[in-house]
Amino acid sequence: MKHFLPLDDLIAALEKLPGIGKRSAERMALALVQNRDGLARKLAHALLVADEQVGSCSRCGSITVTKENPCALCTDGRRATGLLCVVESPGDIMKIENSHSFQGRYHVLGGHLSPALGKSVADLRVNELLSRLQPDGIEEVIIALGTDVESEATVSYLAEVLTSRKVKVSRLAFGLPSGSAIEYADATTLQRAIQGRQAL
């Protein structure tokens, strides 16, 4: 593609985005340079603004996109202060916020325990979590981690250290995902849905 060389940097950068392969990156690059509404410039501008404004909240560990520290979620007076939701990443906070189902505060672990990736307790923001329990007046911690084996191990570990600090600990419910049929549920999901059955 020597005749398209000046697009190569753009394609290479787009290819680094999650879920984007070479073909999609090429298609995007072409769409961007051919777009007549100035999409390339708009996207470049949005990237520079976001990059300029993004920071890290020293309290919850999430990204803060307005250079506020602590972030807007940590300082929002309308949110319950005693209720803390522990998540892996800032993206999880976005998901939960979009669900409008939680009105407390967050704490980002920065991953889960993973011997394979060499992630131990020291690599997670566990000390930061423990040290904010008392000053923040946390009464209940909801652990919102996934259901894979490593996340399970992380949940067990966190539950142990948190209950020893006299904090109420819960985790997200297991069960059938919304809109799914029994037919498509795997055995483990069904097993857990039965174990966690709810009285009507």
Add this chain to the structure above:
Amino acid sequence: MKHFLPLDDLIAALEKLPGIGKRSAERMALALVQNRDGLARKLAHALLVADEQVGSCSRCGSITVTKENPCALCTDGRRATGLLCVVESPGDIMKIENSHSFQGRYHVLGGHLSPALGKSVADLRVNELLSRLQPDGIEEVIIALGTDVESEATVSYLAEVLTSRKVKVSRLAFGLPSGSAIEYADATTLQRAIQGRQAL
């Protein structure tokens, strides 16, 4: 997502990329602002460079990404001048160039005839095509359009006007795609592969 508002512009711009929905755009935005290798800045830079350098070739109608006019493909002395490949879009040129199977010149139509989209002959670069036949010494035109009904109609139309100008006209072969099994071929593809069978 009021707490992520400064990311909204970024997500909105990413959502306009081909094949990207809201979820992918959110995932990309988060990956971009959390990336530690400066991916956001690199992508922004590549976008601005590409946007700055991109132009349109007055001869073939393709994009020219170095502000040369005519473009590098049109002026490359090593390419056959009498052989012209007619495509819908610059992306098609990229595909054909990547296949290393064509060494002539290109002409971008800018779409195909489409009553539904209100695209008539006047909206395609047909006059530009006809007016370059003689000065460019075109002897053969390969029509590289798709196989949907509207593309077929466009091929028929082009074949008619081009043969009346005493130019040899061909189109891409129909047949089984590479690496596919008879089992997965649809009836029309099989029919055309049989009609176009090649002597061994």
